[in-house]
Amino acid sequence: MEYAERMKEIKSSSIREILKFTFQPGVISFAAGSPSPLTFPVEEFGEISKEIFASRAQEALQYNITEGYPPLVDKIVQYNKKRFDMGRDFDRTLIVTGAQQGLDFFAKVFINEGDVVICENPSFVGGMNAFKSYGARMIGVDLEEDGIDVNRVEEILRTEKKVKAIYLIPTFQNPSGITMSAKKRKEIYALAKKHQVLIVEDNPYGELRYRGEDILPIKAFDEEGLVVYVGTFSKTLSAGMRLGFVVAQEELFSKMVLAKQVSDVHTPIYFQILVDEYLSRYDYSAHIKNLQGFYAEKCDAMLTSLDTYIGDRMQYTRPEGGLFIWCTLPDAIDLDAFTRRAMQEKIAFVPGYDFMAGSTDTCHELRLNFSIPTEEQIETGIKTLGTILKEMNQ
Amino acid sequence: MEYAERMKEIKSSSIREILKFTFQPGVISFAAGSPSPLTFPVEEFGEISKEIFASRAQEALQYNITEGYPPLVDKIVQYNKKRFDMGRDFDRTLIVTGAQQGLDFFAKVFINEGDVVICENPSFVGGMNAFKSYGARMIGVDLEEDGIDVNRVEEILRTEKKVKAIYLIPTFQNPSGITMSAKKRKEIYALAKKHQVLIVEDNPYGELRYRGEDILPIKAFDEEGLVVYVGTFSKTLSAGMRLGFVVAQEELFSKMVLAKQVSDVHTPIYFQILVDEYLSRYDYSAHIKNLQGFYAEKCDAMLTSLDTYIGDRMQYTRPEGGLFIWCTLPDAIDLDAFTRRAMQEKIAFVPGYDFMAGSTDTCHELRLNFSIPTEEQIETGIKTLGTILKEMNQ
Secondary structure, three states: OOOOHHHOOOOOOHHHHHHHHHOOOOOEEOOOOOOOHHHOOHHHHHHHHHHHHHHOHHHHOOOOOOOOOHHHHHHHHHHHHHHHOOOOOOEEEEEEOOHHHHHHHHHHHHOOOOOEEEEEEOOOHHHHHHHHOOOOEEEEEEEEOOEEOHHHHHHHHHHOOOEEEEEEOOOOOOOOOOOOOHHHHHHHHHHHHHHOOEEEEEOOOOOOEOOOOOOOOHHHHOOOOOEEEEEEOOOOOOOOOOOEEEEEEHHHHHHHHHHHHOOOOOOOHHHHHHHHHHHHHOOHHHHHHHHHHHHHHHHHHHHHHHHHHHHHHOEEOOOOEOOEEEEEOOOOOOHHHHHHHHHHOOEEOEEHHHHOOOOOOOOOEEEEEOOOOOHHHHHHHHHHHHHHHHHHHO | OOOOHHHOOOOOOHHHHHHHHHOOOOOEEOOOOOOOHHHOOHHHHHHHHHHHHHHOHHHHOOOOOOOOOHHHHHHHHHHHHHHHOOOOOOEEEEEEOOHHHHHHHHHHHHOOOOOEEEEEEOOOHHHHHHHHOOOOEEEEEEEEOOEEOHHHHHHHHHHOOOEEEEEEOOOOOOOOOOOOOHHHHHHHHHHHHHHOOEEEEEOOOOOOEOOOOOOOOHHHHOOOOOEEEEEEOOOOOOOOOOOEEEEEEHHHHHHHHHHHHOOOOOOOHHHHHHHHHHHHHOOHHHHHHHHHHHHHHHHHHHHHHHHHHHHHHOEEOOOOEOOEEEEEOOOOOOHHHHHHHHHHOOEEOEEHHHHOOOOOOOOOEEEEEOOOOOHHHHHHHHHHHHHHHHHHHO
16 A cells, blocks of 8 residues: 655654553553643542533533633633733633644645755654644654753754754753743844744643743743744643644644644543643642642652662753653663663653654663652662663673 | 645635524524434433442543544444444444544554545545545546546546545445445456555445435455445434444555554443443434424425425425435526525525535535524525525526
8 A cells, every 4th residue: 555655754652662561560660751640630530520421411422622721721811821921912712622633734734845944853752743744754854951052053053954943852851851931032033033933832741840940931032923833731721622722823823723633623522621620729830839739759769779879870950840851872782782681670651762853773762761760669660770871881 | 834745635614604694593504414412311421420439430531542542443344234234344433523533543543645545526525525535636526416427437447547445335325315326336346456545435325215225335245354334323313422333345444543542542331332232222213203393304305395395496406314405507597606696695505615626616516504503494495595596597
């Protein structure tokens, strides 16, 4: 069968294979990309759900408009304004079925085959694949401690003809945990303005800061409608309900509405009502504060274990938020061999290959997740990794 | 801003404008495309939902696998086998976020720009737009009383080089209400086999038969994996939960899984558990029978009113199921003038333009829906249309 050209670059990510391994009994998994379900407001949602079924079930189970449930859209607009100083008169907010769908629709309405998208290297597999699945050529730019190498971005913008967008996860980046500084955010926006390319700002982890001061999203100083902001409730309320949103200038918004109409018509209204009611009745900021506390402990537990059992045998980032720590093995240690040895000891993590925008021949990186394992599992798992590293280093 | 080529053919459908009009007080609307929310099993869903929140909320609110909740997938496979004699060893079933998403993903993995898709004329706007949004060229083939003109399909297959698929809604077609005969289903399958093109069989209305005998889907005699079958619970359980499925041969299935991974990751697991539990605990066939009875009365009410108040002033189909009646005005009556006159009298319907695969200069058709208005509204509305027709005919 002859498939479409656009899908040829997309391969099933190796993460899925690793995840199958993590279902085996006794495996300690640092491989997850998900928030802890222990943080979901299960009781509050249960209460609201009961009321929806009692009083407005027919509405919640019927078709609805593509743009999203207006009261929820309004709340998101207000929240983003207050929390992130974000959203101008020319901006509109579209409810999507998870942030991933926001990236998908952006690519669908904006990317022609062969267009270039600049991204961080490493970057989020799902984001890169969304662009690639419409024929984009991804150019990865290495991350520095304070975010993407802006000089390199400028060089690409000067030399490449078909750059359409810059895809960034500025805050607690996946997989690196790195946060782009305020200075670099301004520089990158200035570059986008000068070269008139769009920035796609993916911010799933923005609420999960455990230390340090918030930095405003790039969208906060977008005076020209050049930034398409993608947000989600996946990391704060529920990942499985698939509720995200896109903030984009009006024209791009209306193109994305068309894309959504022919893709899934609308995001289930039941979950939109559920979240709208949740935001009306409960203190979302207090909830966020609770989950920051929950994750801070886990993040600290992993950093402490890394310091104790691994030390300078491996480099690792010290994220101020998010769900991930990014590790770099010494050159002498082969990533595949290390991954296999860890799996023998029933420890799982995600090797870095899938996150690389370009060639992956010499990858020495791996991603550790701390949101799902218990603190005991974190200590046991990291200790074991330390032992393996010691053995392999000899 | 320079958008992607592929979206240029997609325009916001005029149906959406009409729907805005229908929200005005006092308007009788025959414009809907939705099932009646009165038929949704609200109480049963409410009971199950309560239990999900009490005992497995964390699972229901967390990420899940792209392919779909395995127990639900199994139930759909069993049901399709028993009910429609459908599904071979090489087939796999994928859960999608509404049948629309099944069409979208099929087009994404299979259509290159310029490929031809043959469809019925008229056909479902959402289906045609999904194909067009990946650059397909739609060729519409007129419907006869027993379905698509098979000879014309054969002629196109002989003369067009790049035909990739035939898109069909064989049972209670939207918008025409026409059902393809068993004979034509076999003929069209033989043609697909001979020319090795795929058939996309969209069957949202298959359970809504009010009269006559069931006819097996084309997928029932697909021995070669040439038919991609798209089904949904939207017309039987809930449209707003967006729960559909695709049955396709393994290789195409796995490509569509990739497309889904980069689009919305997975369909909300909460609704998949909800429907799985519903199918376990309740008698789905009895539910279907009830809703057939509910719609049969409305369909009959509309046909009776048409016979009484319109008669031979306008042609109309007599569907044996589904949600729509398709009407053809006499050549002398201008569709736009008729639509405007109806709107002045607070009656809404969908003029046929959007359903036409090709040029729409001389459209005289319109679609009437009977699932949403009450029987009183049906009688009042059709009577008014009769009066307008009489006036305009003078």
